[in-house]
Amino acid sequence: RHGVSSQQCSSKYLIESDKLQYHTSDTVRITVRGSTNGDTFRGILLVAKTKTNQQIIGTWSVVGSDIKTLNCGGIDNTGITHNSPSDKLSIEALWHPPSAIIEDSIVIK
Numbered sequence: 465r466h467g468v469s470s471q472q473c474s475s476k477y478l479i480e481s482d483k484l485q486y487h488t489s490d491t492v493r494i495t496v497r498g499s500t501n502g503d504t505f506r507g508i509l510l511v512a513k514t515k516t517n518q519q520i521i522g523t524w525s526v527v528g529s530d531i532k533t534l535n536c537g538g539i540d541n542t543g544i545t546h547n548s549p550s551d552k553l554s555i556e557a558l559w560h561p562p563s564a565i566i567e568d569s570i571v572i573k
Contacts, residue, residue, distance in 0.1 A: 476503055479510070479572055486561050486570075493527075494572060497554035504551040511536055511543040512559055515569035522570075527556040 482493040496508060508531065512522045523541040524533050530552055536542040544557045559572070 488561055488563050492559045494559055495556050506549045507546045509545045512572050515571050521562050523560045525558045531555050
């Protein structure tokens with residue numbers, strides 16, 4: 465929709481999780497921020513996928529007013545994106561794992 469392809473290079477931004485492993489009842493806090501002080505960004509799109517077959521899994525809820533959830537593949541709250549093009553130092557969102565255990569690595573990108 466924005467006419468820009470996803471980046472296939474290293475980034476100066478970090479995606480951080482408060483958990484390295486999760487249980488189905490967990491809520492995982494995800495933070496996106498610049499790798500150095502003062503790095504800002506304007507837009508973001510995050511989804512959680514299985515590493516092997518790229519299946520979108522889990523749901524998201526927002527923390528703060530800079531982001532909103534969106535529907536991917538016709539399923540509610542399966543991604544997050546920005547609300548406006550204003551500069552952001554960081555954003556936080558909550559990822560809720562699926563109710564069934566996934567026997568694959570999870571990638572948030």
